[in-house]
Amino acid sequence: MYFCRMEKILFVCLGNICRSPMAEFIMKKMVNDRGLEAEFEIASAATSDEVIGYDIYPPAKDALRKHGIPFTGRGARQVTDSDYQYYDHIFVMDWQNLRDMKSRFSDADGKIQMLMSLAGKEREIPDPWYTGDFESTYKDICEALECFLDGR
Numbered sequence: 629m630y631f632c633r634m635e636k637i638l639f640v641c642l643g644n645i646c647r648s649p650m651a652e653f654i655m656k657k658m659v660n661d662r663g664l665e666a667e668f669e670i671a672s673a674a675t676s677d678e679v680i681g682y683d684i685y686p687p688a689k690d691a692l693r694k695h696g697i698p699f700t701g702r703g704a705r706q707v708t709d710s711d712y713q714y715y716d717h718i719f720v721m722d723w724q725n726l727r728d729m730k731s732r733f734s735d736a737d738g739k740i741q742m743l744m745s746l747a748g749k750e751r752e753i754p755d756p757w758y759t760g761d762f763e764s765t766y767k768d769i770c771e772a773l774e775c776f777l778d779g780r
Contacts (some may be wrong), residue, residue, distance in 0.1 A: 629637075638715040639743070640725055644674030645685040646703035646757050647721045651743065653699040658773055667705055671715075673707045675728040680704055690763035707732070712764040719743040722752035723752045744780075746772040760777065 639651040652672040659668050674680070678779045679685050681703040684692075712718070712733040718740045720726050729740045744751050753769065 636715045637717045639672040641721040643679045646688045648672035743772045747775045
């Protein structure tokens, strides 16, 4: 009998209304398209408590719709103390997220990393809340996630 251990992935950004939920739902679609949905648990969270309970920012929803990425209504949530132990991978979007997460969790297990590092790029995914460029955010996320899935 074949047993596959489920990989648990948490995407993290500042508010959990743009980049991290986009990554969550893009990853869910990629995994589903590859028939791997039973192998993953995928979620997202915020480093900040500024917009807890808010749904995905409307322009982020528009970007997901434009590319045929299904999503559900949800409320932003903040990272909890138990998240580090629970998740296998914690992918953050920018340097401040990385500092915040490594400050909160010592990261002795090396679970926390920049999402773009999956594509061999040590750079941020700029926050479209400020840039207004949701298309570039979408492309960056897709590039990193394709690399992750292709490399496993």
